[in-house]
Amino acid sequence: MNNMTQIKHHLTDQLLIGYAAGTLPEAFNLVVATHLSMCDSCRAAAQAYDAIGGAFLETDAQASMDEGALEETLALIGKGPSAAKPMAASDVPSPLGAYIGGGLGDVKWRSVGMGVRQAVLSTSKSATARLLYIPAGAAVPDHGHRGTELTLVLQGAFRDATARFAAGDVEVANEDLNHTPVAEIGEDCICLAATDAPLRFNSWIPRMAQPFLRI
Amino acid sequence: MFGILDRSHETGASEYQVPYGALKPIRPHCQKANTPTVKKTVLQNTWVEHLKRIQADQDQRAFAELFAHFAPRVKAFLMKSGASPSMAEECTQEVMATLWHKAHLFDPSRASVATWIFTIARNKKIDALRKQRRPEPENLEWGPEAEPEAADILVLQQESQQLTEAMTALPSQQRELIEKAYFGDLSHSEIAAETGLPLGTIKSRLRLALSKLRQTMK
Numbered sequence: 001m002n003n004m005t006q007i008k009h010h011l012t013d014q015l016l017i018g019y020a021a022g023t024l025p026e027a028f029n030l031v032v033a034t035h036l037s038m039c040d041s042c043r044a045a046a047q048a049y050d051a052i053g054g055a056f057l058e059t060d061a062q063a064s065m066d067e068g069a070l071e072e073t074l075a076l077i078g079k080g081p082s083a084a085k086p087m088a089a090s091d092v093p094s095p096l097g098a099y100i101g102g103g104l105g106d107v108k109w110r111s112v113g114m115g116v117r118q119a120v121l122s123t124s125k126s127a128t129a130r131l132l133y134i135p136a137g138a139a140v141p142d143h144g145h146r147g148t149e150l151t152l153v154l155q156g157a158f159r160d161a162t163a164r165f166a167a168g169d170v171e172v173a174n175e176d177l178n179h180t181p182v183a184e185i186g187e188d189c190i191c192l193a194a195t196d197a198p199l200r201f202n203s204w205i206p207r208m209a210q211p212f213l214r215i
Numbered sequence: 216m217f218g219i220l221d222r223s224h225e226t227g228a229s230e231y232q233v234p235y236g237a238l239k240p241i242r243p244h245c246q247k248a249n250t251p252t253v254k255k256t257v258l259q260n261t262w263v264e265h266l267k268r269i270q271a272d273q274d275q276r277a278f279a280e281l282f283a284h285f286a287p288r289v290k291a292f293l294m295k296s297g298a299s300p301s302m303a304e305e306c307t308q309e310v311m312a313t314l315w316h317k318a319h320l321f322d323p324s325r326a327s328v329a330t331w332i333f334t335i336a337r338n339k340k341i342d343a344l345r346k347q348r349r350p351e352p353e354n355l356e357w358g359p360e361a362e363p364e365a366a367d368i369l370v371l372q373q374e375s376q377q378l379t380e381a382m383t384a385l386p387s388q389q390r391e392l393i394e395k396a397y398f399g400d401l402s403h404s405e406i407a408a409e410t411g412l413p414l415g416t417i418k419s420r421l422r423l424a425l426s427k428l429r430q431t432m433k
């Protein structure tokens with residue numbers, strides 16, 4: 001865990017733009033925000049895309065405010081800021097910690113078979129976010145995708161037919177990718193995954209298990 | 216350094232060695248390798264001073280000027296996003312109140328005031344219109360040594376202004392396409408119907424518009 005890790009697989013421009021524009025489902029925003037907390041390069045790109053939003057705001061249409069709007073706003077300011085929730089100390093980046101309600105030790109894992117465990121995080125319904133725990137050397141059942149699936153590695157590493165993904169790396173899988181992620185020997189692998197469509201598993205047993213996976 | 220729409224800086228991914236440790240987030244301001252030679256230029260119309268006055272002196276006049284400029288823009292943005300006029304009015308007041316309360320968090324070396332307000336308005340849109348939480352990246356902590364430098368602020372603010380100027384200079388049709396692409400409204404058939412252009416032409420126009428923007432950023 002203490003070796004230097006270098007992020008090789010980053011977010012796509014499409015995801016970064018969607019995050020800046022505010023058009024992604026919540027579960028995707030969570031993966032993006034967590035990756036940005038770990039990756040300088042994508043954080044800089046995200047800020048550049050924010051700047052485009054700022055330029056639109058500056059140069060776009062205007063809608064006149066109601067009479068007395070400034071006074072009302074000053075009165076609103078007088079009521080003070082809404083209290084910020086105190087953040088519990090966490091071993092994961094804060095956006096993810098807020099969804100777990102703490103750190104990895106607080107995750108309520110459920111077994112999904114073959115040693116793999118998962119925990120679904122509560123987000124809006126248009127996409128699902130979950131934590132995956134894959135024991136060293138174990139595989140996540142072969143599955144295809146109907147939509148987009150993002151997988152961010154938090155600990156350990158996994159490989160599939162396309163590449164190796166280590167801590168901080170994010171895999172963006174679309175409909176074409178049919179893959180079997182396998183955790184590397186040596187360390188259990190923990191990932192944050194988000195998908196905007198139910199996964200479809202290609203083998204019989206995982207299909208049986210699908211209702212329990214809640215995906 | 217600003218890298219608008221340009222991800223080529225990533226191909227040589229060896230720029231950063233991210234110490235991963237116990238999933239700790241990275242730290243900012245490790246990229247000051249080539250501090251540019253900065254001409255002595257006064258920042259004009261950037262609103263940065265206004266925010267400083269709000270933060271330091273709770274200056275209501277500075278706030279009123281910011282409000283007059285930005286509130287109508289935020290309101291129009293929220294209405295465009297689907298808010299009714301009365302909801303947009305209420306949300307805009309909340310956005311501007313947030314600006315006051317969070318003025319101390321504004322970092323002029325990382326965003327222009329317009330960009331910063333845009334992010335607050337966007338988060339309000341997600342919260343109030345889409346009824347979702349908005350996960351934000353971990354806050355970067357500012358140690359005394361990480362105080363943003365004047366040169367960084369100047370460069371960032373100037374580049375933001377150039378971006379705005381470039382946006383204004385674009386032919387309105389191209390500008391509209393970029394905006395639609397940005398806000399995810401780029402349904403190809405819809406655009407084709409609107410502009411009477413086939414898909415290939417739309418895509419090449421979009422590329423042209425983006426490269427023009429990129430050009431201006433250099």
Ligand SMILES: [Zn+2]
Pocket residue numbers: 007009010011035039040041042043
């Ligand atoms: Zn990245």
